[in-house]
Amino acid sequence: MITTAAPVRLRAGWLAAGVAAVITATVLGVGLGPVSLPLDQVLLELLDHVPGISVDSGLTPIQADIVWEIRFPRVVLGLVVGSMLAISGASYQAAFRNPLADPYLLGIAAGAGMGATIGFVADAGDAVGVFDAVPLLAFAGALSAIGLTFAIGGVGRRGSAPVTLLLAGVAVASFFTAAQTYLVQRDAEVLRQVYSWILGRLSTDGWSEVLAVVPYALVSSAVMLWHRRALDVLSVGDDEAQSLGLDPRRVRTVVVLAASLSAAAAVAVSGLIGFVGLIVPHGIRLVVGASNRVVLPLSLLFGAAFLALADLVARTVEQPAELPIGVVTAFVGAPFFLVVLRTTTRVQP
């Protein structure tokens, strides 16, 4: 008997669901806020800017300004950062064959935290746009931490085990966190700024933040997506993967580097937004299985929609005050994840 089973692939339905989620999150994110805009008109206004489409949205010039100058850049930043965090998390989990792996694990969060703290202590946070010292220092801190972790963890060296890298990450993260705590203790005035940065926020000054992260998002996502079949092969462990013609160390190094770069850039503009890299890929795996052929592209889409919606909640539930988005991702994400976990009978990573 021959079976009719087909190999796993990214089904059109799943892809359409992801695109629909992104569009819904975008329209809601742009339409809702202190000034409520009619959602149908927001959709038309957005469509009007799609090349080749020309429609009259009926929004007033002021409303159109709110859309294009304030809300849309912020929603897009949420989409980009969410997709970067989610695909990086999915890639880490595949590369380390560990469902709890996350870019923050190797010191990125702690390194970025220390970089940002240095910025606040030096009172360098009020410069202009992309060239704000805090994001740059956070980015530098994240890259220093991940670089140190890679150097100590012996990435690429023959015989180096993934667990060595994880342990190196834990040690490096502790060191950077200690340094950050020391700096904050010495200069208690920055405590509030550091605290608010750690909880994450998506604030924009026009398009500068988006423009700053998009190149990293494009390059790193392309590298991760390119390696998704290799990551599937890696899921049978290093020995078997190598006996199937793969170089496990090379694949893990390249993928983790790309994911780390992506996460570092995301953290630099948004602070530490936790949980996205864990729950988005896991939610997807629970529904569609663990093939990276499917999980990585869907992580991009659903991660984007998830963070844009989380930001919508963060800035609307306590208007005019804003909740830290990291609080929202955990507060909304954890119960959602538990519901998915409970209602899905499959055993998945």
Added chain:
Amino acid sequence: MSVVARDVTVELGDRRVVEGVDLRVDAGGWLSIIGPNGAGKSTLLRALLGLVPHGGSIAIDGHDAHDMSRRQRAQRLAYLPQSPAIPEGMRVLDYVLLGVNPRLARGAWPGGAEAAEARAALAQFGLADLARRWVSSLSGGERQLALVARALVQRASTLILDEPTTALDLGHQVEVLEAVDDLRRRNGVTVIATMHDLGLAGEHADHMVLMAGGRVVAGGSPAEVLDPGLISRHYGASVDVIVHDGRHLVVPLRRTETP
């Protein structure tokens, strides 16, 4: 002339685990490697697979393994580990399809022809009904059969098995070894297997070697290697070898006679 190893030596740290091993397996043959724990059997297999650095030379289908890339080696050798990793969230068909990796261009995905090959491989070993199941839901025996199917899809000329039946019950031991033998007879695959069960090791093999302390201490037909004196000396246990129907059955004996 399928796999020829000359003077193969493996050092792990400062310990020499395999020392001066010579092996020769003809195409379509079955070599069983036996020996007590720590004899270096698995390490020798890992050297053949290129998973550990080794001294000496290994030739696969007449080509020097040193000059082969990972992909080239994987096109000739398939591996069945003792306890295969169980990928979560992967269906059996996709698991078997991993076998096409060595001949698929980077970034390419298996197409219809490869999928058909994987379905046929599953059917050959009676696994067609399991194609849509998760690998993690398979029993130990089904999992080893899926690995044999993956090796078939890999189109390797040699199958390397590291104690493929140790964790299985008697029925599944026989089933898996019959599947491997089927692969050998129908597809002309060469088999190199380490085995703990000496009776089963001799059942399919046309050639056996006994390893102890990293060296080959005896080699020949199952009748020659399954010698009570030889086994007793290297395993540290008294055994009797009973010849029944031309088969050599190794039976361990108690150290002291019971009253």
